Every structure is written in structure tokens, then in C-alpha cells.
Amino acid sequence: MTTSLLQDFQPIAAIATTSIGANQLQPLLQTRSATLWVPASLTGIAGAQVYTGSLSDHLQTLWISHRSFVFCLATGAVVRLIAPLLQHKATDPAVVVVDESGQFVISLCGGHQAGADQLTRILAATMEATPVLTGATNRAHLLGIDVLGVPFGWVKGEGNWTAVSAAIARGEAVQVKQTAGSDLWCQGLPPEHPLIWGEEQLGKAQVWIGAKRPIADSQTPLVQWHPRVLWVGVGCERGTPKIVIEQAVQTVFQQQDLVEAAIAGFATIDLKADEVGLIELCQERNLPLRCFSAADLRTVTVPTPSLIVAAEVGTPSVAEAAAILASQSSFQIRHTPSPHPALQVAKQIVRVEGQPGAVTIAVAEATQEYTGRSGRLWLVGTGPGQLDQMTAAAKAAISQADVVIGYSLYVDLIAALLRPGQIIETLPITQERQRAERAIALAQWGLSVAVVSSGDCGIYGMAGLVMEQLQALGWDGKTPSVQVFPGITALQAAASRVGTPLMHDFCAISLSDLLTPWDMIEKRLTAAAQADFVVALYNPKSQTRTEQIAIAQRIFQQYRDATTPVAIVRAAYRLDEQIILTTLAEFLHHPIDMLTTVLIGNQSTRTYANWMITPRGYLGFDRQESLD
Secondary structure, rough: OOHHHHHHOOOOEEEOOOHHHHOOOHHHHHOOOEEEOOOOOOOOOOEEEEEEHHHHHHHHHHHOOOOOOEEEHHHHHHHHHHHHHHHOOOOOOOEEOOOOOEEEEEEEEEEOOOOHHHHHHHHHHHHHHEOOOOOOOHHHOOOOOHHHHHOOOOOEEEEOOOHHHHHHOOOEEEEEEEOOOOOOHHHHHHOOOOEOOOOOOOOOOOEEOOOOOOOOOOOOEEEEEEOOOOOEEEEOOOOHHHHHHHHHHHHHHHOOOHHHHEEEEEEEEEEHHHOHHHHHHHHHHHOOEEEHHHHHHHOOOOOOOOOOHHHHHHOOOOOOHHHHHHHHOOOOOOOOOOOOOOOEEEEEEEEOOOOOOEEEEEEEEEOOOOOOOOOEEEEOOOOOOHHHHHOOOHHHHHHOEEEEEEEEHHHOOOEEEEEEEOOEEEEEOOHHHHHHHHHHHHHHHEEEEEEEOEEEOOOOOHHHHHHHHHHHHHOOOOOEEEEEEEEEOOHHHHHHHHHEEOOOEEEEEEEEOOOHHHHHHHHHHHHHOOOOOOEEEEEEOOOOHHHHHHHHHHHHHHOOOOOEEEEEOOOOOOOOOOEEEEOOOOOHHOOOOOOEEEEEEEOOOEOOOOOEOOOHHHHHHOOHHHHH
């Protein structure tokens, strides 16, 4: 497990009262993901912080300042400790309980909004434990409606969240009306779900997703999510205070029935980049300010150009043109064009009585929302296929990701790790470049994306291609962040099934000439055969590429004995696994395909009792002689 996987839950306080409990929570301490607290009576716990007095009193000092708590205590004890501190599910921290045997991780409090369910999944994957999630949406394999828009940076609006969540849990029809924002969240829905789309009143509850105020029926429970799609173009007199700009925005939005929570950011001419009131407003709302040159603004056709403005700043439009440009420069990943025209509100001039300055406001709607999140790319090796052959960190990364992208076969093998609400995208085996491009695009937009490869993602896997694509795009090395999660690669998995063939120097060579010229592959085969490497052949044979493996055999026969042991391992650790031990002279008589790894021994490799052994040389090593 790494700190980056848990950054959404920090700061984390881990609490144990026994040495056994402290040891269970050590992984959090070792990765510096949490602060481990233990009582003063517990000594010898390296790196732990000590509290004095009662745990109840100490917990009160931590409660407000920490986002998540992980206890290794009895569940009843934790309930009694936190009960006086709980206020509301919208503000309470995540509370997770780990039992001392490390068998179970329990999401106790703050399952949806605080992220306890997700934290539970990550810790369970790390500890090889069973996650215990008791929410109704988990049973229905649905993402909680109260966290639906979090990955996309949507702002949670008003509504009866309890009533709508209860309707979904009961499986009642719930109507969805979405007029803005990404529809990617729909991909995470299970085949059977209670959500329906339409303009007529169709359900017992409603979910409204848009930038405008909904037309509400007081008899129907309703909740609102507001994608940040509105870019506010601003022109103002020099020195206009923040309160005037803010009032102008409020006035225009109220007149147009727009919701300020749907604002993605502000835009203006670069001459106003230092306008104090505008800068203060953006900082207060934690929203970006995009500034454009007069030359760029002049290229935009607007409904109400002004010759006076053109004479003053070199462009006939500031507010309208800036709003439109900002909406167009938003990151675009929609599958279909937005049905809405970009400019939603033509420029309006607003003055505030008793305040200096004047403000011109225009509003444009982007086809893709502004997430406000820093994207993450996790390049994950899933190993040979069985979940128990994956690293705990790889499992946690897949569980945490907003999006999982990979070849369908590999995604199917990790289906048990996928969680409700995740966006799963699979592309055929020949579309590796498209997979990489899609993953990068989603991460640049602000999502956490896991790109899965079988074996090790950095050995003939997707990691290299993703890094190449990032380099070609001028990636700064920081945004999106990238982390590689290694896995057991095919040669290791195959070797483990037949013995110890890789105990001496070895190499891997792919026989696929799709990306490497065949003459180069032949040179590598010859060099490896001459140098007496144990060799693992990847991609040895396909339906259309059959001659290469025969050429490889002829090359090795020039330098090695015909009886040299060869292992043919197909689909290691999977249900259809096949293992054959044969020789260099005979191995072509056996079935070989793209799911096969061929291991060719060196001159000292031998077979013994159906095992393949390559000596390291220890038995012939005289330690006393080497010291003389």
C-alpha cells in the first residue's frame, strides 16, 4: 500500500490499545499514511505516538482535525467511544474497525460521504482481509446517490437525501433528469437498477443533475447535483471591488434561474489578470481565472459586440468572448456533443448602488464539467490471473480507482475487486494505443485511472506505452501523477510452476514482430543462445505468425544440446493452465499460442522428478578456497 492510495482519506488517525492491534495497523504507519496512537502503557511500538489519560478524552482532541479513523478495537468499544462525538453523516469522519486477528475490516460510520466504505475496501485488500459493508446500496451494487458526483467534481445541492437514498435502497423507481455534466457515471450502474430517465414524472423520487434550478414537486423527494459547467465572463471598470462583482453574478444567476454552484470558473481579458476584486472572488470560491489576449478574444463571434470596448482594449467583446473561449478550452471527453449552445447568458451590465465600479457579466456553458481535481494514473500489473497472486497494493489501487481500463480478458480476471459505481472500459487486444490515450485523457480531466495489464505492467505491458504517450504530450512529470504497481510477470509465474529454471542469468525475448523488426529479434535470439542465457520466449506463436518459433528453435539448436530442457506453460495459475516439460528438439510438437510462455534452459539446466532446475553453482563453491 502506498500513501497516494490513501490521500483522499487523510489525515488518518489509527488507534490501538494492544500490541497485537498495533501490529495489525503497522502497514499504515510504515507507509506514513496515518498516525498510530497507543496508550502510554504500551511500549516498544516503533513510530507510534503515545497518548496519556483516557482514550475517550484523547479522541475528542483528534475528532475535528482528522478525516478518518481506523481502530483495532472491539466494535462495541468503538461504538461507545464515538457515540458522543457523532453529529451528522455529512460532517462526521470515516470510522473503520479492524479486528485483532486481521480477518475483517468493518465500515462502521461515514460509509458514503466520508468514504469509510472505500477506505474499508482498500485496507481489506492490503491486509488480505474481508471487507464488511452493511449499506443497502452495497447489496444492490449501486454507488450511493450522495457521492455520485464526487469523481467529477460536482457540487452537492439541496434535497431530501435520506428519502431519495431510501427509495433507491427499496428498489423503487427514481427519476433522473440530467441536463449538464458527464454521463460516464451511468456506465457504473448494474444491469438492474431503479433509475429511469425522462421528462414526465415517472418515479417516487427524483435526482436532478444540471446547472439550473429544478422545477420541484413538493410531494416528490428530490436531490440535486450541480456539474461545474458554467464559465462566467467578466468585464469591469478598474478597481471594481469584489462585492460588486459578486453581487453582479448573483443578480444575473437569479434572473436566469442558474445555480452558482455550477460555476466552473471566471474568464476575462489578460489586462484584468491583476484585478484585485476578481482575484479575491476566485480565491474565496477556489475557482480558476482564465485570461485571454485581445487577439484571441477578437476571433470569437458574439451577439453584442461593442465598438467602444474595441477602442479601449482592442477587442469588441470581453465578457461574452471570454466566457465562450473558457467554455471551449475546458477539457473535452464527452462521447456526444452537448445539445446546448455555448453562450447561455448574453452580456449584462450591473451596478451596485453605493458601490464604485460597474461589471459586465456573460455566461457560457461548457460541454464538459470542470472537476477541480488532480488526476492520477495507476499502471497496475495484475499478475498471472489469480487474485492471490496479486500484490496487496495492486488490489488496493484497482479498488480505489474511479476508472479501470484494460483488455476485457484481464478485467474479467479481477472482477471480484471491482466496486459499485466504478467506470469500467475495455478495448480489444489490438487497441493498446487507444487504451493508453483514453486513460491519459480521463486522468488529465481529473479522474483516478487504473490501467491494468496481466503479469507486470512494465514488462511487455501497458505502462511503457502510457509513459511514451505522456512524453509525446509534453507531460511535466507531475500532473497527472503516475504510479506503477508491479506484478508477477509471465516468466516468473511460468518458472514457479515448473521449478527453478531462472536461478542463473536469464533474459526475455518477445517473438512478436508487430513492433520490433524480425531481423532485430533474430539478432537477440542468437546473442542469447550464444551467451548461454536461460531464455523466456513471450508471444511465441499466433494463428497467423507460426514460423518465428521454428526459427527460434533452429537458432538455439546451433548452440545447445538437443536434450536441453524446455518448459511450455500456458495460462499459468488460471483454470485452463497447461504445463509441459520437454526438450529443445521436441518442444514444437506441443501446442503453443499467445497465452504460452516458453522457457529454454541453459547448458546446465536439467529436469528431475518432473521439475526443471538450473543450478546457481553453490554446490561447487568452496567458501574457504575463495577466502584464500
